[in-house]
Amino acid sequence: MLELKGLSKSFGGVQAVRDVSMRLAAGQVHGLIGPNGAGKSTLVNLISGLLSHSAGTLTLDGRSLDGMSAARRAECGIARTFQNLRVFPALTVEQNIDVARYTAARAGRGADALVAEAMVQFDLDSRRNSRADALAYGQLRRLEIVRALALAPRVLMLDEPAAGMNEQETQALGRALNWVRGQTDCALLVIDHDLKFIMSLCERITVLNMGAVIAEGTPREVSENRQVIDAYLGEGNDHAA
Numbered sequence: 001m002l003e004l005k006g007l008s009k010s011f012g013g014v015q016a017v018r019d020v021s022m023r024l025a026a027g028q029v030h031g032l033i034g035p036n037g038a039g040k041s042t043l044v045n046l047i048s049g050l051l052s053h054s055a056g057t058l059t060l061d062g063r064s065l066d067g068m069s070a071a072r073r074a075e076c077g078i079a080r081t082f083q084n085l086r087v088f089p090a091l092t093v094e095q096n097i098d099v100a101r102y103t104a105a106r107a108g109r110g111a112d113a114l115v116a117e118a119m120v121q122f123d124l125d126s127r128r129n130s131r132a133d134a135l136a137y138g139q140l141r142r143l144e145i146v147r148a149l150a151l152a153p154r155v156l157m158l159d160e161p162a163a164g165m166n167e168q169e170t171q172a173l174g175r176a177l178n179w180v181r182g183q184t185d186c187a188l189l190v191i192d193h194d195l196k197f198i199m200s201l202c203e204r205i206t207v208l209n210m211g212a213v214i215a216e217g218t219p220r221e222v223s224e225n226r227q228v229i230d231a232y233l234g235e236g237n238d239h240a241a
């Protein structure tokens with residue numbers, strides 16, 4: 001459904017994304033991993049339209065997204081969360097979610113039933129009237145995900161959703177994301193450095209290094225790939241097997 005062909009992006013002399021081709025399929029959870037500076041967040045910014053690519057093409061269900069603004073892509077159902085949280089601090093949980101509801105409604109879509117249940121699954125139900133700036137860090141991360149779900153997304157990209165979470169919170173997040181997988185047919189793209197989390201959640205994984213794809217496959221295939229071990233996993237990594 002979402003297809004990237006030969007996508008590239010340079011910042012001055014730094015080629016952050018090089019000739020990346022990949023497909024995100026409906027109903028599939030796809031992991032994106034790689035060392036710091038590999039180009040993961042830049043790729044998400046290119047897909048969501050915060051950055052424009054310097055070469056390549058991007059299509060959603062065969063329709064070109066090239067040159068389309070980030071706002072228009074959101075209306076088309078491309079949703080994302082940010083590595084550095086971007087909620088509206090002075091708005092309540094419910095009001096933050098309403099912002100996305102409004103965008104979805106403008107595009108003739110809605111996800112009210114999904115969001116109502118997501119509030120429970122992501123353990124935010126009791127905080128719906130709290131201002132975002134009163135929430136704990138893990139709750140803010142979960143709010144970003146529920147807000148993205150309110151877009152009724154076709155593609156949902158999560159940039160380091162488990163960052164800063166303890167193991168218990170990470171496990172709860174994994175369960176909630178598995179619930180999302182069962183409820184929607186959106187394509188999920190998940191970036192994270194917690195390999196245990198990624199390997200257990202994702203059906204397919206793409207590995208970036210220095211802006212380029214060095215491997216793509218099942219968690220087992222990528223964890224056994226020599227180039228991936230050399231560039232990222234290292235020998236004796238607990239999550240490699």
Ligand SMILES: Nc1ncnc2c1ncn2[C@@H]1O[C@H](COP(=O)(O)OP(=O)(O)OP(=O)(O)O)[C@@H](O)[C@H]1O
Nearest residue numbers: 011014015016034035036037038039040041042043
């Ligand atoms: N706005 C920008 N201007 C200049 N260089 C940038 C910009 N954004 C990213 N870069 C560079 O592009 C490269 C890829 O960065 P990016 O943030 O996409 O990597 P990443 O894989 O998400 O890293 P991390 O795991 O640390 O978040 C890096 O060399 C980074 O310094």
